[in-house]
Amino acid sequence: MAVILDGKSLAAAIRNEIREEAACLPRKPGLAAIMVGDDPASRLYVNNKEKDCAACGFYSRRFDLPGSVSEEELLGIIGKLNANAAVDGVLVQLPLPASISERRIVEAIAPEKDVDAFHPLSVGRMVYGKAPVWPCTPSGIAAMLDAYQIPIDGKICVMVGRSDIVGKPMGLLLLRRNGTVIYCHRHTRDLAAMTRQADILIVAAGHPGLITPDMVKTGAAVIDVAMNRDPATGAFTGDVCFDSVKEKASYITPVPGGVGPMTRAMLMRNVLTLAKLHMGLAEPGDIEY
Ligand code: NAD
DSSP states (O other): OOEEOOHHHHHHHHHHHHHHHHHTSSSOOEEEEEEESOOHHHHHHHHHHHHHHHHHTOEEEEEEEOTTOOHHHHHHHHHHHHHOTTOSEEEEOSOOOTTSOHHHHHHHSOGGGBTTOOSHHHHHHHHHTOOSSOOHHHHHHHHHHHHTTOOOTTOEEEEEOOOTTTHHHHHHHHHHTTOEEEEEOTTOSOHHHHHTTOSEEEEOOOOTTOBOGGGSOTTOEEEEOOOEEOTTTOOEEOSBOHHHHTTTOSEEOOSSSSHHHHHHHHHHHHHHHHHHHHTTSSOOOOOOO
């Protein structure tokens, strides 16, 4: 039976460390979060970010903009935040209304305040291995693997999903850590043949029940990123058949309580890292995890 990777406790411990480190800085690290429209999931995420900032002793600013806001108005707010010295990280909660170009907005965030690491310059730095911060979900997964001493070096790592925010940067991170990486996606012909090779299987497809025990190698570490909301009960489930796969894997993440809390903790860590860079207390370098 697999060890259950407890993202919730680990994230709480990381937040404590962040709070202690932040308390020693000359000023509070600052995060500005912009939300457009009234999508309930986005609202929950932004509420959580605000709560986490308070728990870490950070300065936070929040902008709740109507869905009718123009791209120019949004760009104006981002421009002001880019110039605001109390703000170390700027994030715009995605998705945005169809009338606004997400690419244009993401590219308007100053790269040195790009706390989500979605800017093309940040992505380039990840490819070249010189990124001060990485996207929160992949770095949260790496931190969890490290905390449980699950090695990546030399392992076969299968990434199901290739989105810009999870799958692609996760694969890059695993490659940086000397994993042998296989990307799978909707066009992958025989998904099970790929996933069965995985020492580390990471799944972010958004397809409940996608990964069954026959698709998992005995002893694998299985990381379920997905957060699928059951419309009937409102409960969240992952993409992995947890009860049956846990009998075959060595390690497995629960949903909820696995990757989600780690993603939240890494956002705080990214704000702290950017703040230290802005205060001249750190050198722009490589990832530490
Ligand atoms: P996305 O919809 O942008 O991408 C999904 C990817 O999965 C695509 O690359 C697609 O090709 C692939 N895919 C879909 N069905 C597949 C199938 N049957 N076989 C193989 N590949 C398939 O999704 P995303 O933004 O990366 O999010 C994925 C999931 O992770 C969602 O459930 C989302 O809610 C969740 N998520 C969780 C966190 C967290 O912190 N826990 C963070 C981000 C996303």
